[in-house]
Amino acid sequence: MSGVISERRVVSTILLVLTAGLVLSTFGLQFADLGGAFSPMFFPRIILFILLGLAVANVVIDGLAATDGQPIELLPVVIIGAAFMGYVLLLIPLGYFISSTLVGVVILVALGLRNPVQVLGVPLAASVGLVALFNHVLKMPLPTSPFFWWI
Amino acid sequence: MLQSLPEAMGLIFTFEGMMVLTLGTMLGIILGALPGIGSTVAVAMILPFTLTMSQAPGILLLLAIYAGSVYGGSISAILINTPGTPQSAATCFDGYPMAQRGEAGKALGWATIASVIGGLTSAVVLIFAAPQLAAFALNFGPIETFTLILLGLTCIVSVSEGSLIKGLIAGFIGLFLSTVGGDPITGEARFTFGNFQLIAGFNLLAVVIGVFALSEVLTRAAASRDDAAPLVDFNGIVLPKLHEWKGRVKGLVKSVLIGNGIGILPGTGAATAAFISYAEARRSAPTRANFGKGEPDGLIASEAANNAVTGGALVPTMALGIPGDAITAVMLATLTLHGVTPGIRLMTENPVLMAAIFSGFFVINLMLLPLGMLVSRMAAPILRIKEAYMLVMITLLCTVGVYFVRGNPFDLLVMAIAGVIGFILRRQGYPMAPLVIGMVLGPTLEISLRQGLIITDGSFTAFFVGHPIAGVLAVAAVGMLLLPVFRALRPAKAA
Numbered sequence: 001m002s003g004v005i006s007e008r009r010v011v012s013t014i015l016l017v018l019t020a021g022l023v024l025s026t027f028g029l030q031f032a033d034l035g036g037a038f039s040p041m042f043f044p045r046i047i048l049f050i051l052l053g054l055a056v057a058n059v060v061i062d063g064l065a066a067t068d069g070q071p072i073e074l075l076p077v078v079i080i081g082a083a084f085m086g087y088v089l090l091l092i093p094l095g096y097f098i099s100s101t102l103v104g105v106v107i108l109v110a111l112g113l114r115n116p117v118q119v120l121g122v123p124l125a126a127s128v129g130l131v132a133l134f135n136h137v138l139k140m141p142l143p144t145s146p147f148f149w150w151i
Numbered sequence: 152m153l154q155s156l157p158e159a160m161g162l163i164f165t166f167e168g169m170m171v172l173t174l175g176t177m178l179g180i181i182l183g184a185l186p187g188i189g190s191t192v193a194v195a196m197i198l199p200f201t202l203t204m205s206q207a208p209g210i211l212l213l214l215a216i217y218a219g220s221v222y223g224g225s226i227s228a229i230l231i232n233t234p235g236t237p238q239s240a241a242t243c244f245d246g247y248p249m250a251q252r253g254e255a256g257k258a259l260g261w262a263t264i265a266s267v268i269g270g271l272t273s274a275v276v277l278i279f280a281a282p283q284l285a286a287f288a289l290n291f292g293p294i295e296t297f298t299l300i301l302l303g304l305t306c307i308v309s310v311s312e313g314s315l316i317k318g319l320i321a322g323f324i325g326l327f328l329s330t331v332g333g334d335p336i337t338g339e340a341r342f343t344f345g346n347f348q349l350i351a352g353f354n355l356l357a358v359v360i361g362v363f364a365l366s367e368v369l370t371r372a373a374a375s376r377d378d379a380a381p382l383v384d385f386n387g388i389v390l391p392k393l394h395e396w397k398g399r400v401k402g403l404v405k406s407v408l409i410g411n412g413i414g415i416l417p418g419t420g421a422a423t424a425a426f427i428s429y430a431e432a433r434r435s436a437p438t439r440a441n442f443g444k445g446e447p448d449g450l451i452a453s454e455a456a457n458n459a460v461t462g463g464a465l466v467p468t469m470a471l472g473i474p475g476d477a478i479t480a481v482m483l484a485t486l487t488l489h490g491v492t493p494g495i496r497l498m499t500e501n502p503v504l505m506a507a508i509f510s511g512f513f514v515i516n517l518m519l520l521p522l523g524m525l526v527s528r529m530a531a532p533i534l535r536i537k538e539a540y541m542l543v544m545i546t547l548l549c550t551v552g553v554y555f556v557r558g559n560p561f562d563l564l565v566m567a568i569a570g571v572i573g574f575i576l577r578r579q580g581y582p583m584a585p586l587v588i589g590m591v592l593g594p595t596l597e598i599s600l601r602q603g604l605i606i607t608d609g610s611f612t613a614f615f616v617g618h619p620i621a622g623v624l625a626v627a628a629v630g631m632l633l634l635p636v637f638r639a640l641r642p643a644k645a646a
Contacts, residue, residue, distance in 0.1 A: 011579045015320065022327070022342070031339050037604035040334035040341050043597040044327065051323040058316050076372040081571050084365060084546070088563035091550070100550070104543040111372060111539040122540050126547055140555060 012062040016055040023048045079110040095145025100127040159506035162207045163514060171204075172511060175212040176518045179219020180526045183239075184226040185548055190238070190421075190478045193220040198485055206489050207504055211511040213485050217478060218270055218461050218515045219522070221421060225262040225454055226527050230255055230385055233364040233545060238421035238460075240363065240587055241429040241453035248445030256389035261447045262454045263388055263523045265403060269455035270516030272407045273414060273462025278509045293602035294614050298624035300596040303427050305631035307585040317581045325589020326596070328353050335598045348561040355590055357562040360549045361569025362576075362583045368542045369574040387528045391447070402432050402448050403455050410456035414463020421460040421478075422591050426584075428456030434631065458519075462512060469497055469505070 026041045026048065036042065087103040094102075104123020113119050134140045162168055175197075182193035197216050201209035224239030229246035242262060249258035291299070307322040308315065331342045332352030343349040406428040413424040432452035433442045442449045468479040469486070486492075491501060553566045573583055607613035615622045 008579050011575060036609045037601040038336065040337050040339040043601060044330040044341060047323055047326045047330065051320065051327060054316060054320045054323060058320055061316060073373055077369050080369060080372050084567040084570060088567045091563060092560050100547050103546060107543050107546065108539055113539055123543055126544055130547060130551060134551065142551065
């Protein structure tokens with residue numbers, strides 16, 4: 001089974017399904033449509049139909065090709081990927097300083113650093129440096145932290 | 152205007168004038184080198200500071216930031232494989248492989264010289280050919296623009312490493328992403344799925360930063376070890392020797408001409424010029440087999456073209472009031488804020504100011520060489536830090552860069568999602584450059600195609616009747632597409 005389901009085949013199948021879904025979504029919409037090149041869907045439909053053709057060919061090619069390349073260290077990627085998402089969602093409520101320090105700590109820990117001085121010191125220094133540069137030198141305020149608004 | 156040159160020199164060669172040009176160029180290089188900041192953000196960032204200055208120094212400061220940042224983008228593209236500006240994306244293809252094999256100094260040397268030559272010629276174009284070139288650009292209607300963009304899109308073929316079909320898929324994903332948001336003709340929302348944030352479309356910079364920089368962070372994390380070596384070894388710029396230019400001058404001249412030509416066409420910009428120039432070099436250079444593996448000709452093509460755009464892009468901006476790209480739109484706003492009305496009467500009404508701007512722009516491009524060497528030297532210690540620290544810095548800087556474009560947290564979410572998707576796609580062999588090319592060229596392609604079809608009553612064949620420029624460009628585009636097929640057939644025939 002694992003010989004049939006490979007990472008590459010899963011990705012190409014997802015691309016095909018998503019493209020097909022997008023093509024279908026272009027039909028049956030209510031627009032003030034004057035037809036032809038005036039239609040808002042005129043250009044996207046051309047692009048999506050070509051993309052659909054390419055995605056079908058891609059699934060066939062990947063289906064015929066030998067399966068998968070090298071394995072990767074998945075854990076740091078998952079942690080850092082999740083940290084990115086958390087970071088951008090927390091940036092406004094927590095401010096740039098706190099959220100940047102937190103994401104920096106998570107990245108360093110995920111990459112295997114264990115020295116607490118390095119793990120805390122580097123993100124802290126980077127965040128303070130950037131806040132100082134943008135808030136005080138360039139006068140372009142970054143999102144303010146509710147606890148460190150005075151920085 | 153030439154009669155006003157001595158008076159204009161009096162404005163430039165003063166202590167204040169030289170300080171403005173020197174500090175502006177240095178700051179431009181630094182801001183351009185910071186991943187995610189980019190030329191538009193750099194100029195927009197400095198614009199408020201110029202309002203306290205008089206006309207000539209204020210405008211010259213922004214020109215220095217503009218030219219410096221376009222060059223500065225190549226520093227991070229070469230040293231950390233993250234284009235500081237979208238127009239430096241093509242520089243990564245050969246710059247970073249050179250840096251990886253220990254030739255970072257040399258790669259920056261080629262990029263610096265190519266940028267200086269490109270910038271200087273663009274300044275000459277701006278000074279002497281502005282009226283004529285502006286008049287020629289007026290011949291470009293929607294039909295000509297459409298065929299020009301088609302020609303630009305053919306470079307997807309040449310930047311699709313490994314799998315052409317995956318490159319094309321990435322390119323068409325980019326074209327699709329460019330259609331998300333308000334329809335440019337009717338204003339109807341497309342593919343927003345009820346999310347009002349998407350009405351303005353995807354922020355190009357957020358996607359570029361996501362798929363290049365953040366996905367690079369994830370890629371490195373996937374293979375990272377704590378004892379990993381520094382990213383690249385760099386000890387300052389090594390300028391290429393005279394004999395090393397043998398066989399490369401023709402490519403340089405071609406890239407400069409492409410940059411100059413594209414620069415004056417409204418709505419195209421430096422990123423388009425860099426990709427078209429790179430694709431042309433990859434098609435015609437004798438060293439084309441080495442492209443993508445660290446070939447100086449690839450670097451020269453990208454860097455000479457993107458810097459050659461700078462002066463050209465100012466031609467329609469100043470002479471006609473039509474900005475060539477986002478950055479010149481900011482420059483247009485700057486001129487207006489300084490009480491200068493761009494248009495056909497600009498040169499007759501403000502001869503001294505125009506002479507000062509044009510000659511100042513030439514000086515700025517001359518300064519790129521010594522200041523580029525100095526600033527990139529300053530970057531060396533930063534690049535010797537641990538890879539993990541660098542990844543943290545890249546993440547934080549990318550966030551700042553994307554946030555400042557529109558101050559919209561939604562762009563940050565787009566960046567993060569683009570980073571994760573970019574990582575997954577890159578891992579499966581989908582190149583990311585075509586995606587960016589599609590996103591950059593998509594809006595112009597769509598609007599020019601639809602406008603063209605509206606003009607011709609929906610007849611696509613009427614596109615080429617009475618439009619010789621469009622015909623030539625379309626033939627060139629078809630030729631570029633068929634070239635790989637001919638190349639593939641040739642060895643088979645020989646065998």
